[in-house]
Amino acid sequence: MKFIDLLRTAIGNTFRSKARTILTVIAIFIGSFTLTLTSGIGTGVNDYIDKTVAAFGNENALFVQKVSEQSAPGSSEQDGPTEYNPDETNVQLGFGSVSGLTDSDIDKIEKIDGVGSVDPMYMVTPKYLEAPGGKKFKLSLGSPPEADGLQLESGEAPERGKDEILLPASWVEPLGLGSNQDAVGKTVKIALGNAVDQDRTFTVKVSGVAQASLAGSSDNPIPSAGLNKKLYDYQVSGSPRKVPNSYFTATATVDDMSKVGAIKSQLSDEDMLGRTVEDQLGMFRAVINGIVWILNSFAIIALLAAGFGIVNTLLMSVQERTREIGLMKALGMSGGKVFGLFSLEAIFIGFLGSAIGAGVAVAAGSILSGVLSNGLLSSLPGLSLFLFNPVNIALIILSVMFIAFLAGTIPAMRAARQDPITALRYE
Known part of the structure; x- marks a missing residue:
């Protein structure tokens, strides 16, 4: 058989x-x-x-923050108050404040072996965004590195040296910009106050429209790195004394991801925390x-x-x-x-x-x-x-x-x- x-x-x-x-x-x-x-x-x-x-940046990105003993309400495991450090800067957030990175910290990151470019995140707080029709909307800006690799409905990510902005798809209709394709190339205005509360508007071009993502990175308009720096410079201008720069986070580009463990260790020695994209999504x-x-x-x-x-x-x-x-x-x-x-x-x-x-x-x-x-x-x-x-x-x-x-x-x-x-x- x-x-x-x-x-x-x-x-x-x-x-x-x-x-x-x-x-x-x-x-x-x-x-x-x-x-x-x-x-x-x-x-x-x-x-x-x-x-x-990709919504968090490129795969070689390392997101660096300052380690703080008392960063935000409810986040500290330490009992009692934290001793004041006059050399430490703070970044105000909606839920409190966190220890910010200083220019000295940025220099330390750049000097670590295996780290290429370092882009600090400038905390810009605009007053509003004005649509072409004159209607004004509350505005919170995303971080420029987040725009690299985002899935786009139309257009492209903002160019680093240009006054451009990437809009979420959900913003196009309320701003009266027509379709996602029609929005590309149109201009909107961003209003910002400086240290002495003098308002100024910046005219910026829409470079593209981003899809929504699980990361939530495209929920807010994202400016180009150059525009973000320009807005920040105006925001801190007008003060009678120089205000020290303070950054919530910085994005470091790692030349060889096999060295990321050693880089994290060196950052830890300097009281900083580095996290990769996989760490954030893990x-x-x-x-x-x-x-x-x-x-x-x-x-x-x-x-x-x-x-x-x-x-x-x-x-x-x-x-x-x-x-x-x-x-x-x-x-x-x-x-x-x-x-x-x-x-x-x-x-x-x-x-x-x-x-x-x-x-x-x-x-x-x-x-x-x-x-x-x-x-x-x-x-x-x-x-x-x-x-x-x-x-x-x-x-x-x-x-x-x-x-x-x-x-x-x-x-x-x-x-x-x-x-x-x-x-x-x-x-």
């Missing part, structure tokens, strides 16, 4: 008891369906995270992967339960076909081929349940992903909540078939050990 004959016979025998087979297939279907869906969620979210990495990625693994554990439990169903189905099949097994062995079929026949039945049941489960999961996930992308997740263009990798789906199906094979070994071995004379006498 050739392999193809064994396979054909095994498939035919699987449907002898349709009710038992269908119930076992349903149990496998549930596990396979869940595994495929959770795998799709993990792949889809992680793929979007990878795309969003916790979010870990949470998503943790949720996926929890859901996968339930699917695996369902598959193990289905394995016992396969054992039960085939044991009953062996008992019902005892005389048939005896006849096959009496006619010369070896114990190995009898084992193979029942093992193939188990594998086919596993294939049937896993293939149907994976297929339905892909169809359901694709439909649901499309619905969510046009509805609840429409503010995050480019996010496919379910993204199915053919390799992962194939691995799920093969894994389920292997579990089914292991479950089928007990009844298959029992069938292979049947004595033909005793089996033929079985009533």
Whole structure:
């Protein structure tokens, strides 16, 4: 009896008891369906995270902040007040203040081996943004390095030396700029006060329109590095004495990312903290992967339960076909081929349940992903909540078939050990 004959016979025998087979297939279907869906969620979210990495800057960027013993309300683990340091500068934020980087700190960062350029983040607080029609809007500016690599609806990122700004897609219509494409090249005004509260407006050109992102980096208009510096210089002008520069953070470009560990260590020695893009997204990625693994554990439990169903189905099949097994062995079929026949039945049941489960999961996930992308997740263009990798789906199906094979070994071995004379006498 050739392999193809064994396979054909095994498939035919699987449907002898349709009710038992269908119930076992349903149990496998549930596990396979869940595994495929959770795998799709993990792949889809992680793929979007990878795309969003660019919203924080380029992959060689290291974001540096000053380490503060008491940075913001509720953030300190130290009991009691922190001793005043006259050399320490502070940056005021909406929730309090944090220790800022000084020009001396910027010089120290630039001197670290492996660090290329260093761009400090100037904290600019404009009064408002004026649309072409004269309507005014509250304005908070993003950081120029965030514009590098953002996914754009139209136009391009602001050029470093030009008075340009990148607008979020959600700002285009309220500002009366027409479509995303029409907005590119138009001008808006930014009003800013200096140290003695003298207001001045700066006319800037819209360089492009950015998509929304998981990072949230494109929620605010982002100026070019040159414009940001120009606004900051005016903001601190007019004071009778020179105000020391203070920066919330700085973006350092690392020439060789293999040296990033040593660079972080040197920054730590100088009471500074360096974080890469992966560091910033690592916790979010870990949470998503943790949720996926929890859901996968339930699917695996369902598959193990289905394995016992396969054992039960085939044991009953062996008992019902005892005389048939005896006849096959009496006619010369070896114990190995009898084992193979029942093992193939188990594998086919596993294939049937896993293939149907994976297929339905892909169809359901694709439909649901499309619905969510046009509805609840429409503010995050480019996010496919379910993204199915053919390799992962194939691995799920093969894994389920292997579990089914292991479950089928007990009844298959029992069938292979049947004595033909005793089996033929079985009533």
